[in-house]
Amino acid sequence: MSEGQKLQFVEPSAQAFVDALLGLPAPVSAVLVGEGLLATEIAAKATASGVALDTHPHLPKAAALGQTRFLVLTEQDGDRLGEQLLDCLDLTDIRVIAPVTARHFSRMPLFVVSIPKAGTxxxxxxAQALGYAPGVELPDFPKPQTWYCVEYSNSHTVARDFFVDTVRRAPFGNRHHPITRSPVLFAYRHPLDILVSEAHYYHRDGKTAFAGYLDGLDFDGRVQRLMDDEWLLGSLRQRVGGFLPWLSFPNVIPASFEELVGAAGGGSAAAQHRLIWSILLKLQVDGCVAEVAARVFNKDSATFREGKIGVWRSQLSPALGKQLAERCGDIVTAFGYSTKTDADLLPAMAAQHAARPLRYASEDFDRMPMTVVPDFMGCNLVRYAKQFYAVPRSAGAVAINGLSAERLARLPVAATLSELKAILLIGRKAHDRQLARIADAGNVLAAGSETLAYWKECDTPCVFEEYKGYNLVAWRGRFLALRRSIGPVDLTHDISALMARHALEDVLASHDVDDLISHIDGISSAMRLASELSAQLGELRKAQGLASERLELERVEQAKREADLEHRIDVLEGNAFVRLGRFVSGLFRRKT
Known part of the structure; x- marks a missing residue:
């Protein structure tokens, strides 16, 4: 039984490939493409397992593959594998097994852009059928296998708004935005069908903020205003033409409404399957084309109206059709459509777009420091290595990519910009406590409870945290901090009596847990300061004692020196008198 077109990715090991081959319907005869070590190992293991493989160093042309139903690709470079996969575009009954690479959809995010009323x-x-999770609004660093809007939570991103206006406002010309290194799925549609859908939808109460601008006009009047409007919404050429540049970017996959809607919307299953197959191949997504196609058309969508192609041909009057052909013919042609009522409904460039390989920007700016917020609380907030750092401005010009790991670790850091700001404002401990509290609240709400247990007015004390030597207790609408060193505490008595029996710093109370923790922090800081001052005073006293001892020793030594000096003077004086006496005696003897 034919499986149609199916794509399967496995880890790049011979055993993983052989396991996948053994899971195929028997008997298995597959074509193996490759000439590296992986291909050699797969061939050896497959032969040993009884699986017949026809090996080729390079992928044969589609015609040469003939009736081949199973194809094994072994290229491990994501871009080169992408080229090989796209060579399988014209194979209609094939199952391809290939290795998971860096370009596999599980390793990359996806961006979605759509023209309003073009089948968003x-x-x-x-995207959901392909296996992408809905991330919608882009975080600082996108997750793989998740789809996002380019800006905000709206996928209707006009090219100029992003590539000109946002670039002008963003740091470093917005070159760090991940869109240039990620695939983009772009939904477009015949501009005249877009116009008809707008005229049926925009005036309805509650559907748009500008519904009143079209209220009171009949269908033709709304079409006329939406075609020529210069004052509020812009003309059809301006509204739709603003998305035209997306078709030219090499990382964009154009997906027309006419192809994607399939037979359910007046198109064809063949065109739908070819588009989906090309998308699976380009994004390197595991899946079966028929299964994905069955999940795409959803009539329960909030913006679904009719979901048919070519409705402009029957709903626009000949006069309006002529006006539109004259005024908007160039933009219709630019998207690959025609204003002629007998032209092909599919865009002329559909086949070209399907066969166009994806190309991504090679430059990665994640390892380049980039100031995203200057001078926030005396710091520059810098984006670097998929994190955000707060660099004190007082340090001057600092190249954080040149700092050692030890010095880099001294800077405040967070995974998101908002988290880093919160840490700078309230401190990491308070931030982590708040996150834990929010997580607890989420868990309780998810379980169906309306309030957090320790916020309830109840007579049962609840110890909800230990902090700096205190048990934090919720009781009767208050928060208590009981120093653990005082031992068990009887909470059956009045709180004021409890506080009177203990030292002021042993029992603390507050109606707000943050105030309570701040009080504990203050006590801890005061105790630490007192301890430091006591130690400093002890050192000072010790120094003073040593100084006194030195002074006493110096006084004694000075006294000794003075006594010795006096003794020497006495000796000298005595010797002088003796010599003088002898001299005088000698004189008298000579005279006599």
């Missing part, structure tokens, strides 16, 4: 719900359903 279809492309959302497609």
């Amino acid at each position: 719900h279809l492309v959302y359903e497609l």
